[in-house]
Amino acid sequence: MAQILDGKAVAKELREKLAIEIGESGLHPTLAVVYDPNDGGSKLYVGMKQRAAAKVGIKTQDIAVPAGSTTEAVQQIVRELNLDPDVTGILIQAPLPAGVDDASIFATVAPEKDVDGLGVTNQGRLFANEEGQYPVAATPKGVMTLLDHYGINPAGKQAVVIGRSQLFGRPMAALLLNADATVTIAHRYTDEATLTTALQQADIVAVGVGIPGFVTVDPIKEGAVVVDVGMNVVNGKAVGDVDPLVAEKAGWLTPVPGGVGPMTIATLLESTFEAAKEQAK
Numbered sequence: 001m002a003q004i005l006d007g008k009a010v011a012k013e014l015r016e017k018l019a020i021e022i023g024e025s026g027l028h029p030t031l032a033v034v035y036d037p038n039d040g041g042s043k044l045y046v047g048m049k050q051r052a053a054a055k056v057g058i059k060t061q062d063i064a065v066p067a068g069s070t071t072e073a074v075q076q077i078v079r080e081l082n083l084d085p086d087v088t089g090i091l092i093q094a095p096l097p098a099g100v101d102d103a104s105i106f107a108t109v110a111p112e113k114d115v116d117g118l119g120v121t122n123q124g125r126l127f128a129n130e131e132g133q134y135p136v137a138a139t140p141k142g143v144m145t146l147l148d149h150y151g152i153n154p155a156g157k158q159a160v161v162i163g164r165s166q167l168f169g170r171p172m173a174a175l176l177l178n179a180d181a182t183v184t185i186a187h188r189y190t191d192e193a194t195l196t197t198a199l200q201q202a203d204i205v206a207v208g209v210g211i212p213g214f215v216t217v218d219p220i221k222e223g224a225v226v227v228d229v230g231m232n233v234v235n236g237k238a239v240g241d242v243d244p245l246v247a248e249k250a251g252w253l254t255p256v257p258g259g260v261g262p263m264t265i266a267t268l269l270e271s272t273f274e275a276a277k278e279q280a281k
């Protein structure tokens, strides 16, 4: 039976540490959250992020993007936030309304305020494994913090990442590669036989495709570390992308809820504080 990678508990620890550090810093980190108020998921997650921010001493600004906005109009909003001295961090909650190109908006955020690391400058730094302090997307960064907490070192391991989004798959693969894993990236055009073969070898599996039960128990290697980034709602309940039977074969597993989700939020707060500290230098 798999041991639980308890994201809820590790996230709580991280938030408590942050609350103390932010209080002692004398800084006033302020996060502007740009989102689509008509997207049910975004409304829920943005509310969770704002409540968590308030508890650790991070102020938030709520910037709802109206339906029918153009990419150019949202870029203009972001440029103003880039120049606003009161704003130390900018989060672009994906997806923005139809007709707005998310990637163009990510790319408009000033690199020093890009707390989710989704702009090309910070993604490039990550891909180049540049040294020093720069923000990295909260979900994959939180996964690395969680693995580290349980003493799981990716070096020399075989890792399979399923998904190739800017939010998860690409930065997850880069982080695992930077941690010296051998990384395979699978996605919607990967044929099933190739994926099965890769999973049979994988010591670490990280999946975020938005399909309940996508990863089944069969191809999973005995004792593997399985990270479930899926966030689906089935019959009003949060479920991941991993079939619950995987728990019988995996060595470690992140639950949904209570795994990667809380780590994402705590990591966003961590990155927001880091950005404020860098700007105060």
Ligand SMILES: Nc1nc(=O)c2c([nH]1)NC[C@@H]1CN(c3ccc(C(=O)N[C@@H](CCC(=O)O)C(=O)O)cc3)C=[N+]21
Pocket: 045, 048, 091, 092, 093, 094, 095, 116, 138, 139, 167, 231, 238, 256, 257, 258, 259, 260, 261, 262, 264, 265
């Ligand atoms: N720029 C950007 N960065 C993101 O990090 C980002 C985003 N856009 N767009 C949407 C996704 C989704 N996301 C979640 C974060 C926390 C939970 C979370 O904490 N979930 C709870 C369960 C919540 C429930 O009960 O529904 C849990 O897993 O325990 C879920 C989903 C961040 N995202």
